[in-house]
Amino acid sequence: MILDLGDDAAEYGRQALRAFEAAGGDLLVQQAEAKPAERESLVGPALAGLGAWDLDVRDADELEAAAALCRSAGYWALPYPVAERLARPADLDVDGLLVVADNRPAGTVAGLESRWAAITLDGRRSTVTGQGAAGPAFVAELELSALGDAGTGDLALGLTLPCWTLLGMLDRAIALTTAHVTLRKQFGQTLSSFQGVQFQLTDAEVERSGVDILAKYALWSIATGRPEAVDDALALRLAAIEAAEVVFRVCHQLHGAVGFCDETTLSWLSRYSQPLRRLPLGLSATRTQLTRIAGRRGLTGLYA
Known part of the structure; x- marks a missing residue:
């Protein structure tokens, strides 16, 4: 078991980051909120240019590329359900x-x-x-x-790929906050020099990096056809929601009041992370669901 994306998938993710930035970057979600009916036209050309809808997530290598694409979409809070489109069932005529x-x-x-x-x-x-x-x-x-x-196989994909989108949002939230505390000064020194700030950022990064590993494991579980794939995907979702609670709390605290203003990218990230964290179930209900399906036999692998 190799818990790293392949070189091709990683490069695809980097190309997606650049393509979304060129298409408008942080402005895309603001434009889409003003005119929701234009979401497709705002992001569709960039996704088509990347060949996003040609990916076959039932192939292990292309599944990795799809995960990298979802992560890049989350990084820019792309106003489009990329993960949900990629998880489309193979046996139904749907998008x-x-x-x-x-x-x-x-x-x-x-x-x-x-x-x-x-x-x-x-x-x-x-x-x-x-x-x-x-x-x-x-x-x-x-x-x-x-x-x-x-369609339990569809369920594992449908749970896992949106977690990669949320992971991309956590990547960006920590990157933005690190840059903020490095530039912002208080009492004659940068915020990043205070030990309390360092501890908070470390806590957030531990949560984010943990989701990173668990997301790769759940992807491997699906690609290898493990019977526990749905359990692994649900456990990943629980870990991702818990991490998002910590990461966004820390990032908002370190940004201060400005972190809740639309002038900051963190505010948009936080707002558009909410559906990923609350749908189909929030933290408590997700924990209850995981306990119900895996409580007697327990989890395997990294989750054991």
Whole structure:
């Protein structure tokens, strides 16, 4: 087991970072919030240029490339459900897959005309037949039509790839905060020179790096067809939500009040991380779900 992305996938991720920056970078999410119906036209050309929709996530190498793409999308808070598009089922004529809760299913699909499938954490699949009014961060409630079949392999992908998007957001949040405390001065010295600040940043980085390793492990679990892939994906999601709580709390604290203002990129990152952290389930409900499905036999591998 090698817990590193291949060279080709890593390079693909770097190319994606540059492509999203050239397409508008941090301005993309601001423009999309002002005009949600234009999300597709804002980011579509960059994704098409990268060949994003040609990736076959059932192939191990291309799955790594898809994960790297999701991470790059998260870094720029790309206003588009890239991970959900990449996780599309192979046996359904749809554009993407949304993992949803049993009650009030929702997804970040407001303003998009794509065809979607949905899957619950029990593996029950549906097609999305309609959506309600748009809420914050492009979230809309969904109307579903049950298919009456199961797709546990789809579930593992649908849980894992959005965690790579969230990981990219954590990468950026820490990078922004490190730059902030290095430049900002207080009492005649930079904030980064204070031991308390160093401790807080270290705590955040430990959480982020832990998710990094667990995300690669869950990806390997899917690629090798492990029967525990769904358990591993759900455990990754739990770890990613917990890490996001720590990372964004630390980053907001170290930015101070300005970190909650739209003039700072951190504010946009934090806002658009919320659907990834709350859908289909939040922290407590995700923990309960993992306990329910793996509580008797426990987890294996890195999660044991």
